[in-house]
Amino acid sequence: MPIVKADRRLRVGIVGLGQIARAAHLDACAKARNVELAAVCDVAADLVDAAHRAWNPKAAYHGYDAMLADPLVEAVIVATADQFHVPLTLRALVAGKHVLLEKPMGVTVEECESLRAAVEASDSVVQIGHMKRFDPGIAYAREFARAEIGDILAVRAWYCDSVYRYTMTDNLQPIPIGSAASARPDADPRSDRQRYLLMTHGCHLIDTARYLGGEIVAVRGRHQHRADAHCWFIETELANGALGHLELTVPVRGDFEEGFRVYGSEGSIVGRVYLPWFHKSSEVECFSTRDRVYRRPLGEDAHTYKLQLEGFADTILDGGPQVGANVEDGIANTRALVAIARSCAGGEWVRLDAVTGGV
Numbered sequence: 027m028p029i030v031k032a033d034r035r036l037r038v039g040i041v042g043l044g045q046i047a048r049a050a051h052l053d054a055c056a057k058a059r060n061v062e063l064a065a066v067c068d069v070a071a072d073l074v075d076a077a078h079r080a081w082n083p084k085a086a087y088h089g090y091d092a093m094l095a096d097p098l099v100e101a102v103i104v105a106t107a108d109q110f111h112v113p114l115t116l117r118a119l120v121a122g123k124h125v126l127l128e129k130p131m132g133v134t135v136e137e138c139e140s141l142r143a144a145v146e147a148s149d150s151v152v153q154i155g156h157m158k159r160f161d162p163g164i165a166y167a168r169e170f171a172r173a174e175i176g177d178i179l180a181v182r183a184w185y186c187d188s189v190y191r192y193t194m195t196d197n198l199q200p201i202p203i204g205s206a207a208s209a210r211p212d213a214d215p216r217s218d219r220q221r222y223l224l225m226t227h228g229c230h231l232i233d234t235a236r237y238l239g240g241e242i243v244a245v246r247g248r249h250q251h252r253a254d255a256h257c258w259f260i261e262t263e264l265a266n267g268a269l270g271h272l273e274l275t276v277p278v279r280g281d282f283e284e285g286f287r288v289y290g291s292e293g294s295i296v297g298r299v300y301l302p303w304f305h306k307s308s309e310v311e312c313f314s315t316r317d318r319v320y321r322r323p324l325g326e327d328a329h330t331y332k333l334q335l336e337g338f339a340d341t342i343l344d345g346g347p348q349v350g351a352n353v354e355d356g357i358a359n360t361r362a363l364v365a366i367a368r369s370c371a372g373g374e375w376v377r378l379d380a381v382t383g384g385v
């Protein structure tokens with residue numbers, strides 16, 4: 027079907043033209059009904075040239091300040107390494123731009139808190155790229171949990187990345203192109219694999235668990251590294267009194283498996299989440315004791331990166347309530363990641379409001 031674009035479209039610039047921009051954000055800008063790709067930006071000239079040729083933005087920049095000075099650009103997607111997220115978002119706020127910021131929000135509790143203060147002092151919308159909230163199955167589960175399930179009693183969520191993940195994603199994503207000129211953090215984020223896996227996958231797991239089950243107050247985790255696999259088992263205490271458990275295993279010698287269960291006083295939810303690159307809605311079954319019926323949404327449009335961008339643009343263009351993860355969510359997720367790391371190191375319960383620093 028041809029893509030129908032709205033008359034008024036949010037003019038978006040992307041900073042960072044690496045893997046996630048190529049696999050998700052450029053395509054999302056082209057397909058989102060209410061967005062126009064105004065500009066692309068990377069310090070790597072070859073990545074800028076490739077994106078310019080393939081996606082035909084109005085402008086292409088090699089410097090971030092030049093893109094921020096472009097009055098046509100109303101909002102920025104920050105798609106760079108985690109270590110640059112907060113600094114680049116702060117600069118965008120000074121320039122009066124809205125920001126869709128890739129997850130995780132930042133790498134330390136303190137820098138995330140500093141971004142909260144800057145957002146509060148601005149007129150900009152800042153949304154964190156927890157795009158799974160826009161998976162139609164997860165969105166349905168969230169609404170069911172809010173409206174139908176009664177008191178939440180227990181929440182389980184798991185994220186098990188497959189040993190064959192890259193075989194699968196290589197077939198689904200554009201061929202990666204790296205650049206020797208890309209800007210990278212001083213220390214390679216992947217050199218500490220335990221930290222990297224917790225940050226990059228754990229933040230999805232935590233955000234989905236919080237979105238469906240409620241705020242996490244404290245965690246007690248165990249981590250094991252055997253046979254080149256990292257496994258975290260994490261007990262969670264929730265503000266609503268529910269029991270919780272999270273599992274992150276990377277990699278499992280089997281299929282990618284992500285899912286959740288939520289038990290309530292009036293119903294229950296079971297969900298199976300697919301790799302986002304399939305653009306396939308989670309399979310979610312919601313049972314209500316009210317009519318003793320299971321409900322299962324189809325969710326035919328599950329391009330979560332496009333849907334999160336459309337939601338972001340709706341908020342800015344219509345002035346409606348913010349959808350998706352906001353700065354408070356980003357801070358809570360970062361605190362949870364740090365608390366899990368601390369607890370796994372010390373073996374004790376760790377409260378999220380007590381942690382400082384990074385993972």
Ligand SMILES: NC(=O)c1ccc[n+]([C@@H]2O[C@H](COP(=O)([O-])OP(=O)(O)OC[C@H]3O[C@@H](n4cnc5c(N)ncnc54)[C@H](O)[C@@H]3O)[C@@H](O)[C@H]2O)c1
Nearest residue numbers: 042043044045046068069090105106107108128129208209
């Ligand atoms: N939501 C998801 O499912 C998902 C999936 C993968 C990655 N991510 C996130 O996306 C982010 C980017 O990951 P990636 O693998 O694409 O990284 P990448 O290293 O492949 O690409 C980042 C690009 O940003 C550019 N860059 C950095 N600082 C810049 C600056 N100041 N000005 C201009 N360009 C700059 C670099 O040159 C590089 O080309 C990470 O935070 C990661 O966690 C999210």
